[in-house]
Amino acid sequence: MFTESQALRRVKPSATLAATDKARELARQGKNIISLSVGEPDFDTPENVKEAAIKAIRDGKTKYTNTDGIPELKEAICAKFSRENGLTYKPNQVNVSPGGKAVLYNAFVASLSPGDEVIIPAPYWVSYPDMVLLAGGEPVPVLTSIETGFKLTAEQLEKAITPRTRWLLLNSPSNPSGAAYTKAELRALADVLLRHPQVWVLTDDMYEHLVFDDFEFWTIAQVEPALYDRTLTMNGVSKAYAMTGWRIGYAGGPVELIKAMEKVMSQTTSNACSISQWAAVEALNGTQEFIKPHQKLFQERRDLVVSMLNQAAGLECPTPEGAFYVYPSCAGAIGKKTQGGRVIQTDQDFTEALLEQEGANAVHGAAFGLSPFFRVSYATSTERLEDACARIQRFCASLS
Ligand SMILES: Cc1ncc(COP(=O)(O)O)c(C=O)c1O
Numbered sequence: 001m002f003t004e005s006q007a008l009r010r011v012k013p014s015a016t017l018a019a020t021d022k023a024r025e026l027a028r029q030g031k032n033i034i035s036l037s038v039g040e041p042d043f044d045t046p047e048n049v050k051e052a053a054i055k056a057i058r059d060g061k062t063k064y065t066n067t068d069g070i071p072e073l074k075e076a077i078c079a080k081f082s083r084e085n086g087l088t089y090k091p092n093q094v095n096v097s098p099g100g101k102a103v104l105y106n107a108f109v110a111s112l113s114p115g116d117e118v119i120i121p122a123p124y125w126v127s128y129p130d131m132v133l134l135a136g137g138e139p140v141p142v143l144t145s146i147e148t149g150f151k152l153t154a155e156q157l158e159k160a161i162t163p164r165t166r167w168l169l170l171n172s173p174s175n176p177s178g179a180a181y182t183k184a185e186l187r188a189l190a191d192v193l194l195r196h197p198q199v200w201v202l203t204d205d206m207y208e209h210l211v212f213d214d215f216e217f218w219t220i221a222q223v224e225p226a227l228y229d230r231t232l233t234m235n236g237v238s239k240a241y242a243m244t245g246w247r248i249g250y251a252g253g254p255v256e257l258i259k260a261m262e263k264v265m266s267q268t269t270s271n272a273c274s275i276s277q278w279a280a281v282e283a284l285n286g287t288q289e290f291i292k293p294h295q296k297l298f299q300e301r302r303d304l305v306v307s308m309l310n311q312a313a314g315l316e317c318p319t320p321e322g323a324f325y326v327y328p329s330c331a332g333a334i335g336k337k338t339q340g341g342r343v344i345q346t347d348q349d350f351t352e353a354l355l356e357q358e359g360a361n362a363v364h365g366a367a368f369g370l371s372p373f374f375r376v377s378y379a380t381s382t383e384r385l386e387d388a389c390a391r392i393q394r395f396c397a398s399l400s
Helices: 013-030 047-058 073-087 101-109 127-134 154-162 183-194 227-230 257-265 274-285 293-308 347-358 382-398
Strands: 095-098 115-122 137-144 165-171 200-204 231-236 248-254 372-375
Touching: 013 347, 047 274, 073 095, 073 231, 073 248, 073 274, 095 101, 095 127, 095 257, 101 127, 101 165, 101 200, 101 231, 101 248, 101 257, 115 127, 115 154, 127 137, 137 154, 154 183, 165 183, 183 227, 227 231, 293 382, 347 372, 347 382
Parallel strands: 115 137, 115 165, 165 200, 200 231
Antiparallel strands: 095 248, 231 248
16 A cells, blocks of 8 residues: 655645645536746746757757756856846855756755754745655745735744754745835844855745835845855746746855755756757846836736735735735734625635636635735736626625
């Protein structure tokens, strides 16, 4: 009989994938379903990037590469960090992995020993705590609130740090809340970290280019250079250049950590896809004209969704600074009854009933560690968003 490993038994399956599966099943049964659970831009990869990949294939760039990235891509990443973040990294301080997800996992496997704690502000991206568990560490979620814009405060950070704290995991703009930290907010967190030299910072900047209303993006090593020697600045091409399927993520950090991550890769995945690496060189070095118009489009969609959801009875939807998600509170719906007589006791009851009654598929907040909320992704067309938000409004109005 098959039994899961001890390590895997600590981990739960992805709740976002489960929600998507359920919606797919209902669609197969002929129901009219709108999915608000997508985690990727609904645009195609830019042409110049595709062409670079085709050229790489034609030029025979189809073999194993250096384990943690081709020199050309590492140079492009160093240039990006310098140009956009004012951070100086040398190629031996850069890791390229098969996706941002793999960067995070390689960093945790490379650095965590049993009992090591990772502070994770909630709501968090679903994969963080389970990755930490798989790598043998202990996730320490810290609940933020709608009042602080879903951001960790300096006081909360100070309280959460113990002698076993190894990492603080920051994600700005955030999946699922869209919240992004200002320079002053990062400054306040940095001041706490300066008092605790054993704590390193892993900052997931995946959504850096999706910020709105002239919000100025900052990353923590830029705000406090004294943290540079214990920060892993992680990023990728997935969201900024609509390249989720290409599987390229990267990070800049201290040489010893980068070497340890390379060691993990050398015995597991080896290099990220050679062709995708050449495509990523073009994404970072080539024209950046893809970014601005999409930023603008996402901002318009955000405004539409926030406005429509705030008109739904019992919902409160803050306006996030970035990413392509909103994270409304459904506290006003808790305790109410659906038309079918079901009492909404949790945010999962809310999203399940919403799916059954109106065919709109969102993900419940418990999956992201903070209830009672739900996540709506607006990485879909304006028409579909209008339809979806109207369904949510109808559903909320039907509760009694
Ligand atoms: C916050 C965050 N970090 C990392 C990733 C992973 O990105 P990639 O597709 O490059 O593995 C995602 C993807 O959804 C994300 O939302």
